[in-house]
Amino acid sequence: MNITNKRKNIKKILLFCLIVLTLTTGCTKSLVDKNKKAVKNSETGQNLVENILCKPTNKESIKLYKKYKVDIDSLPDCDKFKITSGKYEGIWTTVFVKPLSYIILKIGLATKNYAIAIVIVLLIIRLLTYPVTRKTMKQSQMMQQINPEIQKIQKKYEGRQDEESLSKQSQEMMMVYKKYNINPISGCLVSFIQLPIFIAFYEAVQRFPAIFEDTFLSIQLGTTPIVGFGRSNLYVYIILMLLIAISTFYSFKMSMTSDQMDPSMKHMPIFMSIMIIVTALFMPSALCIYWFFNNLFTIVQNKIVKKTMKKEKNAVKGSKKSYGKA
Secondary structure (H helix, E strand, C coil), rough: CCHHHHHHHHHHHHHHHHHHHHCCCCCCCECCCCCCCEEEEECCCCCCCCCCHHHHHHHHHHHHHHCCCCCCCCCCHHCHHHHHHHHCCCCCHHHHHHHHHHHHHHHHHCCCCHHHHHHHHHHHHHCCCCCHHHHHHHHHHHHHHCHHHHHHHHHCCCCCCHHHHHHHHHHHHHHHHHCCCCCCHHHHHHHHHHHHHHHHHHHHHCCHHHHHHHCCCEEECCCHHHHHCCCHHHHHHHHHHHHHHHHHHHHHHHHHCCCHHHHHHHCCCHHHHHHHHHHHHCCCHHHHHHHHHHHHHHHHHHHHHHHHHHHHHHHHHHHHHHHHCC
16 A cells, blocks of 8 residues: 555544544534524624523523523523533533633633633644644655655656555655655644644534624624624624635645645645635634634744754754864
8 A cells, every 4th residue: 555545544534533523422503493594693693503501691692592492591601611511412522622612711701802712722722732733844844855755756656556566666655754754644643633623612612602702803703704794894804804815825835745746736725725715704703713823823833843944954964064074
């Protein structure tokens, strides 16, 4: 089995595990009327979630929840929510959503704003996962450096699809990776870490009224930008979308590895940015803020890694020169 197939298989396994985890446990459930249409708060433009985990404070939301017979009186106030509050909904909600939401709520109470709390929690997570991120980024940079050797092997076996040739090609490529101490499938780790974190943030925003009822720079955290475009503060949502577009493009461009150096892939950052923007239009604005700062942290970490690698490379060159003179 060649390297590409191995990477694809591992990604499929990780994705399958994540899908099983999320589909077999608790998740957001939209509040719908008798015609199965989403119930919307006319004041905020937000579609309400039925299985919220603490009491709402918005009068319109309270009215709608009671109208559709959602038992909000048995729920705790958001500022009194505990990790153990509510009934057991499965591993996903218990291990990921509730603990993350609890931390956001506590930091939000301290900072008086839940958007700031989301950014602080995201920063903490990025710092905790930095060792893994740093290793992956360093390997991505190394992949670019060994690209000529990899292309040479690929050209050597170009057009040869028999099992023996594919096996030899895979072995020679593995020797190159081993020579530079590179694990070609390590990039899957960061994706596997970031995806469940993103989904957990989404759940936290959707299921906790204290978060989705809050505002940041006149942006309603629970309202999607596509709805926000129809409101008086249109320009704020436009700026938010532009920030996401620019940061996403730059983030993807910086993280391109040797696998994406082919001329046919040069438009990938643009394509991915457009795809993210379209998706962001229908995400709660709190998630859009999350996405922008996540891109920002990625860019900063990437620059730090590149700067560190440059210093290490210069140090090695300096030591070789000194050794040669001696």
